[in-house]
Amino acid sequence: MFDHLHIPRFVPHESDTIKHVVSISGGKDSGATYLHALELLDGDFIAVCADTGNEHPETLEYVERLHERTGGPKVQIIKADFAADLARKKRFLESGKAVSRTHKPWTQERVDAVLAHGLEATGLPFLDLCRSKGMFPSRTPAFCSQRLKRFPLLMAQQPLLDAGYSVFSWQGIRAEESLRRSCYPMWEQSPDAENLTIYRPLMGWTLMDVADIHRRHGLKLNPLYGMGFERVGCLPCINSSKKDIRLVAQLFPWAIEKIRDWEQEVRAASRMSCSTFFHATTTPGGDGSPVQIDEVVRWSKTRRGARQFDMMAYFEPPTSEVCVYVGGLCE
Numbered sequence: 219m220f221d222h223l224h225i226p227r228f229v230p231h232e233s234d235t236i237k238h239v240v241s242i243s244g245g246k247d248s249g250a251t252y253l254h255a256l257e258l259l260d261g262d263f264i265a266v267c268a269d270t271g272n273e274h275p276e277t278l279e280y281v282e283r284l285h286e287r288t289g290g291p292k293v294q295i296i297k298a299d300f301a302a303d304l305a306r307k308k309r310f311l312e313s314g315k316a317v318s319r320t321h322k323p324w325t326q327e328r329v330d331a332v333l334a335h336g337l338e339a340t341g342l343p344f345l346d347l348c349r350s351k352g353m354f355p356s357r358t359p360a361f362c363s364q365r366l367k368r369f370p371l372l373m374a375q376q377p378l379l380d381a382g383y384s385v386f387s388w389q390g391i392r393a394e395e396s397l398r399r400s401c402y403p404m405w406e407q408s409p410d411a412e413n414l415t416i417y418r419p420l421m422g423w424t425l426m427d428v429a430d431i432h433r434r435h436g437l438k439l440n441p442l443y444g445m446g447f448e449r450v451g452c453l454p455c456i457n458s459s460k461k462d463i464r465l466v467a468q469l470f471p472w473a474i475e476k477i478r479d480w481e482q483e484v485r486a487a488s489r490m491s492c493s494t495f496f497h498a499t500t501t502p503g504g505d506g507s508p509v510q511i512d513e514v515v516r517w518s519k520t521r522r523g524a525r526q527f528d529m530m531a532y533f534e535p536p537t538s539e540v541c542v543y544v545g546g547l548c549e
């Protein structure tokens with residue numbers, strides 16, 4: 219369907235003036251982008267992964283060992299730090315301005331409760347970001363991807379830009395994934411810096427193209443796909459499908475406990491004390507009230523508008539690298 223986009227494109231090699239930076243998430247498309255860069259640039263590129271603090275250990279291990287399995291460059295793992303944001307929030311609450319402001323004023327009771335609970339950084343970027351904002355990300359805009367991935371990546375590229383290089387930022391986005399993604403250009407001047415160009419080399423790629431390049435390099439996919447997950451990213455992601463939420467609950471109950479703890483921590487740092495990890499519309503048919511993690515997990519095990527339990531939820535999901543991902547990517 220997207221063959222018309224398969225046009226050989228000139229990609230300049232790294233040089234005295236050009237640097238290529240490939241974003242890695244641990245997913246199949248970023249893996250394909252890394253391998254594509256390996257083929258086109260003979261390994262002359264920098265690979266960077268932003269650890270959100272909400273990653274599965276398998277994903278971090280997969281990213282950390284990508285160079286061993288491919289012969290490409292080692293992926294630099296970077297992390298955002300929100301200690302300054304939390305310290306700023308603490309100063310704001312202590313100043314009394316939160317109570318006196320006209321727009322969305324705090325009650326003195328909430329200010330006292332939040333300060334008593336504490337606003338020290340935990341070092342987990344996802345949690346600290348949400349505590350500093352007093353809320354979990356909404357779907358649009360998802361401030362998590364901006365603050366936990368886009369901005370750290372920009373910070374990693376900044377020294378290259380400051381040194382006078384033109385930077386090509388490679389992103390593994392494919393048009394066939396969604397209508398929205400199909401609208402992205404393959405090349406784009408970044409709004410963030412003059413000498414920064416965003417390059418999306420997989421725009422015309424199909425799932426089979428992604429499978430083929432993994433096969434060519436003998437690189438297995440992130441094992442999470444083999445366990446049945448549709449997407450690899452945060453565990454869970456605010457946009458996780460019903461099936462992925464159910465799989466998280468079945469395979470990694472510790473991740474649900476983590477989100478339960480995080481919901482308490484973010485509520486303890488919020489003005490209204492009512493934020494939840496998943497958006498209210500995650501579980502259709504609700505009254506728009508926030509839905510806490512245990513209720514979302516319960517819904518994930520139902521079907522037919524949550525009126526019936528899904529029998530599949532009672533069976534053990536696969537835990538080894540079984541090919542359950544559409545397209546036969548896990549060999």
Ligand code: SF4
Pocket residue numbers: 270272355360362363366367451452454455456457
């Ligand atoms: S929760 Fe989802 S949208 Fe947000 S940073 Fe993680 S993977 Fe991206």
